[in-house]
Amino acid sequence: MPLTFRRALPDDVAAAVPLIYSSGPAAFDYAFACTTKGNAQDFLRWVFVRGRGQFGYRQHWVGTQDGQVLASGTAQSGEGNLANLLLAASQIIRFYGPLQCWKVLWRGVQLERIIAPPPKRTFYLAHLGVSSASTGQGIGSQLIDFLLQQGRVAGFSRCALDVAASNPRAQALYERLGFALQRENASHLPGIAAHRYLQRPL
Template sequence: MPLTFRRARPDDVDAAIPLIYSSGPDAFDYAFARPGRNSAQDFLRYAFVQGGGQFGWRQHWVGEQDGQVVAAGTVFGGEANLGYLLAATRQILGYFGLGSAGVIRRGLQLEKIICPPPRRTLYLAHLGVTPTLRGEGLGSQLIDHFLQMGRDANLPIAALDVSVANPKAQALYERLGFSVQVERVSTLPGVSSHRYMQRQL
């Protein structure tokens, strides 16, 4: 069944955050979870409602089926890197307070595995589909929607990162024309290595 895509809204938080989190739970947990204090999804909810940066609702799209949000994701390019860094720093300081230094340090460690994208690149991130509907083509629709946005913006390249622990996702991306450019090996506890993939638009 075709999805209907629209910009996310603040009131999508309950539906969108589990989908966003599912795109990289080990990385999100490494950066933002504090056992006994907060989960990664707690911070992602806070940042989503704040609106700004790569975790905010303003940057996300959702896909609806029968009026229900069943897919979510975002796209951006290297032009947004500095603004996203500043927004994330503000959100981290606002949420974690005195614990912010450790969160920022872990985030910088993750950026050696999941690097900020280059300029003039349509970078796809936070791609998630409701678990009970996976395998029904919704992920392909979500990605196709974003690829068309890139074509409309006359961008030459689309890119994304995929965990080596998620071969089904990599197989989908390969079917859609992406190919692995480099594998970045992780030495971080609980975080899998990631593969950077690209395709022409």
């Protein structure tokens, strides 16, 4: 089932956001569903259509077949950590408002102790999602292979990602694709599993 990959568009929001969310529902809910403003996907949809930042459509790729979005993911340089952090903070403040944003911001800081920002000069893959109706058909491998090629073209020499310790199936896929475990960050947060940082050369 070969996919065609392209940059995401605002109109992809209905298909892409559930895939983004599926890459880490526990973490997304912990950070973005802790207020009365709405659930995590409400925030992700709001940010996605605006385009900017690590959750915006401009940062994401989608894999399609017959016009249907079956996969989504993003990749970014560790050198953009500070810019992404500042933009995400401003988006959180705008969406949640001055009274409720502080809880979201604080929970984001706590999550970064478990899912740490990538090192500089590292091509970091994130928000990897595949349609639940299409799992087991090699789509995840196609998505990662495509993103790895983007990293090579951009001149990176190494690539990394994080995976929850509670998701051994995903870790097995990443290891088959050449990623090796570098470290595990224990979790002290309720409902959040330890996360493992994997890396491979490009």
